[in-house]
Amino acid sequence: MTRRIDPTDITTRDPAPALIALGWTLSAPKSNRWSSPGRKDLSVFAGRGGDWLIKDFGTGKTGNLIIFIRALEPSLSFPAALIRADDLLRTPATKPTTTAADTAINFDDDTSPASIPSLSKNPPSAAAAALKRAVADSSQQIGHLTPDQVHQKYVAGAEIWHPGFSIPPAFRDAGITHIGAKFAESFSVSSEDSARIPEILLRDDGQPELVGYETRRENGRVYKLRGGRAGISITCGLHLATSVVIVDSLPDALAHDLINPQDPLRGYIAVSSGAEETAARLIRGLIETGVPIARVIISTANAAPGMLTAHKIMSRLDQIEGLYLRYEPPGGGLRTHTDVLREVLVSTALKPVRIREDIERRIAADAYRHPGEYRPETAYAAE
Known part of the structure; x- marks a missing residue:
């Protein structure tokens, strides 16, 4: 019987023991560079989401320890790679067969406080170090914004989006040609036409708490305002969702919904790095209160960060009985759903043409429902 291992327990642990067992040596501690005879060097660093990442200078690809091991041993299935990684992380370090000149790690002295190197994050820049010293020397304590303060900033000079309103320029830049009624009140639009997307956490009592928001401006500029914590965005009502x-983001949710018009009771959650547990808690809580969620599709970016997010969420949901759980990255090998949507808008193939025709029908229907506020010149920008 295959033993169960939480992928998060693997990806958040210092990979040094595993790298040593696989034959690598820490050759440049300050830059966290690892070397192995006859193989390309590696760079190992802590990612923003809490996982340790390994960059292979041979391929230029970055991934966690599980992805790294599967690249070394392609025949391993994902569960087998988990077991292999866990075994390697538990392997006691032994003295390697190296030359006398290789003194990056001291295995000879049993009294040494650390025979296995403990990796550290890359050293901060001089500017960051100076800022840290200035904050430490200041007598004024710097605190996070409270949920009330975040809410005041979120609504200041902005209007909550409802069906019939125009599409913000940031979404049009991403190829969003239509926003369905299910996304009502999922974001606000500032007086400068910037989209503000709220981020929430769940309190111990299960109630949502606004902890920040993301501002998306024209030409792809994105800014974060956080009360010290990363959260999730509920991008449409989930109380009736069946799937x-x-x-990763609200634009990706909007693009996915345009490309896949079926399933009107489909809900969306956009997850910031570090908020995977919040997303899993929300889904578990909804199911426990009777919401008929039967399917959860993890469709984060087709890249290492998106795969890490998927691993973390799936490991927290895979024990729910009867729940269909699957990872489905954006189609066509593209990185995000907005990338896929842009391809749909310019392709002359039969399926993209049908999708565009369906989008146009939905736009026409919404124009009929909201004739007073609808502005077709900003609601459809397929060019």
Whole structure:
């Protein structure tokens, strides 16, 4: 019987023991560079989401320890790679067969406080170090914004989006040609036409708490305002959802919904790095209170960060009985759903043409429902 291992327990642990067992040596501690005879060097560093990442200078690809091991041993299945990684992390360090000149790690002295190197994050820049010293020397304590303060900033000079309103320029830049009614009140639009997307956490009592928001401006500029914590965005009402799609951002949710018009009771959750547990808690809580969620599709970016997010969420949901759980990255090998949507808008193939025709029908229907506020010149920008 295959033993169960939480992928997060693997990806958040210092990979040094595993790298040593696989034959690598820490050759440049300050830059966290690892070397192995006859193989390309590696760079190992802590990612923003809490996982340790390994960059292979041979391929230029970055991934966690599980991805790294599967690249070394392609025949391993994902569960087998988990077991292999866990075994390697538990392997006691032994003295390697190296030359006398190789003194990066001291295995000879049993009294040495650390025979296995403990990796550290890359050293901060001089500017960051100076800022840290200035904050430490200041007598004024710097605190995080409270949920009330975040809410005041979120609504200041902005209007909550409702069906019939125009599409913000930031979404049009991403190829969003239509926003369905299910996304009502999922974001606000400032007086400068910037989209503000709220981020929430769940309190111990299960109630949502606004902890920040993301501002998306024209030409792809994105800014974060956080009360010290990363959260999730509920991009449409989930109280009636029969299926949920988890993505990286609200534009990805909007693009996915345009490309896949079926399933009107599909809900969306956009997850910031570090908020995977919040997304899993929300889904578990909804199911426990009777919401008929039968399917959860993890559809984060087709890249290492998106795969890490998917691993973390799936490991927290895979024990729910009867729940269909699957990882489905954006189609066509593209990185995000907005990338896929842009391809759909310019392709002359039969399926993209049908999708565009369906989008146009939905736009026409919404124009009929909201004739007073609808502005077609900003609601459809397929060019």
